[in-house]
Amino acid sequence: MTLFSDNIKYLRSSRKESQSKIAEALDIKRSRYEPYESGNAEPPYEILKKMAQYFNISIDLLLSVDIRKYDIEELLTLEDNRILLPIMIDAHGENLIEIVPHKARAGYLTGYADPEFIENLQRISLPFLGSGKYRAFPVEGDSMPPHQDGSYIVGQFTEKLEDIKNGKTYILITKNQGMVYKRLNKNDNNSLMLISDNTLYEPYKAKASEIIEIWEYVCNIGFDDKVQREVNDDSVKAMFSKLMLEIKTRKNG
Template sequence: MLYIADNLKWLRSKRNLSQQEAADGMKLPLDRYKKYEYGKNTPPAETLLIISRYYHISIDLLLTVDLRKTPIDNLLQLEDNRIVLPITVNNEGQNLVEIITHKAKAGYAAGGYADFTFMSQLDHISLPWLNKNEKYRTFPVDGDSMPPHNSKSYIIAKYVEKLGDVVDGKTYIVITTNNEMVYKRLNKNGKNTFTLNSDNTFYKPYEVKFSEIAEIWEYAGSLERENFKPEHFSADSLEGIIRKLQGDVMEIKERMG
């Protein structure tokens, strides 16, 4: 169901505008605007963009959310009027968390986070201990760069609205404008960049500019599908020693070369 007609009426009334004033403000012919508000026509993409910018409301919300029943002032507003989807709860008032699976990871990183249709098709999980006033999502882990988590792990993460809220040394899910999704330990280096560190020293740190970051989510817990053995946590395990030696050899080769 599309809510664009009802939302146009509600947004206009909230500003105490007449239909003529709203149409003039968006530089639309009055008769065409009335058809949108009466539900006779659905605005095309270019008109939706005009409406979105006029009311500072994302197209997602204009089309798919009944704004009369949604506290939009409390939603997380991003650039270009994009939003993080509203926080939803089940009948018991528990937070519902979207699950980004390994299969959905590439699509999410490539812009699915801004696509209402993509996000609405994801499965959800209810986690009663999460703060109902915060936005959470669950992300898959790839590889072995952040032990003890591996490709059978999922990170539960809380949305970080401002890059300045990132705390050095904590772990985060980072979504970049280069369509990457990684789980790393972050550090600010004072040059409008973050250094992304792996807990597995075999993987070298690297930098990402603030301007290259689409989203950051702070670690809030994890879901594990593997029963870890004690050696997974031991710094003296054979695997850990081998990886450390491999990293040292690579570093020596780079220095010599």
Template sequence: MSVLSENMRHLRGQQKYAQQKIADDLLITRGRYAKYEDGSSEPPIEILIRLSKYYRISIDLLVGLDLSKYSLEKMMKLPDNRTIFPITVDEKGENKIEIIPEKAQMGYLQGYSDPGYIEKLQTISLPFLRNGKFRAFPASGDSMPPFKNGTFIVGKYVENVSDLKSNKTYIFITQNEGVVYKRFKKKTSRNIMVSSDNPLYKPYDIKLAELVEIWEYACSINTAEFETETLDMMTVKDMFLSLKKEIDLIKKR
């Protein structure tokens, strides 16, 4: 049986409806409906649309995700009727946080809406992160000190761009750059301005049309301890930034 036929059987069982009732509601015969449910025939697009509206579930979920594994009440709706995030829990009832490894960062752009891709990711659970959907992304480069390569930034999913807070840090998933971790500065009608904490990098704009997902910083997980040299450099950096701010204030007077 296909994923779709299994889902049709599962959803009908949850409602405790007979095949005849579903068929009547879809305006087809029971025999035709039975073929779709047992997998001997595939429904045309107009029937898929009716099923989607009937159960209020997007078509991509109906045909691509085993719905028997998830609670529909614990799924988060996404804009544009995209795949929803199933908020899964471990045996202790804690949220499962998917981990996007370094090697899978570029693949995430192709797989973020593929339930099969997400299901294959490793997960962790953190008891202090609840009430939302969380995902962990690897930090890279030197634009956001003190996070070094190998650090994982855990983000909480943000549903609307209007929820962004000035000077807070976020993981932005974009069509062109992929996964970037930046500080949000401001929003215009077409863009958002972001900046790095490393002063060597200039702020820049991201087009709203290129934004795929936004994840607000929740916590970080270091996979290596800080070295003494690193801490010393951070102190020097803080002194440099403080001096730079004082010079800027003098120039404005």
């Protein structure tokens, strides 16, 4: 709990408040609060929840992110205590796109809220993209032609279910299916219908409670057969000099 201890100590100090004041706000004695800061004790869930509410910061941030490294106001906090790290920009002020390589696809389901995992992703810049949070995901299979197996879909983060546009395509991260790219229709307030453009695949339903992240389709990065499909430290620049970049608008079918 060293990271957690450092975080609450930092938050308390930044507010210039005493341990006694924090303890009073949590409805506990200072003698019980002090071991949380020193790392000698772990708070129960109810106290942890009160701390998150008092400091106006998610439990996930308190436990998993060294908040001394970030401007808290820039962190995107989501429902269920999930987080997205701040939007990164390059030297020219352009948004940077985080690329989830094929080798990290399986690990994304557990690493999406791990700052170290996300920070280690390769990044590129596409100047034509507007403001927003973007991420590139690998496509697998043949369910969504003309996107080929091994290409990448660049998506813009969609925060709310109600922001989904019926008939548009999205990358979904779900608890049961993992990472999928489908055309979506809002079935009701609690579920979505996932539809493949390849009619050989039957539509199926995903409950809202199963959905972790939604990324709206922005463009497709296609691959020449001669180009290695795996994105690594040496291949990102080569990707834009050798690969065919197929740019599609948000008005896609």
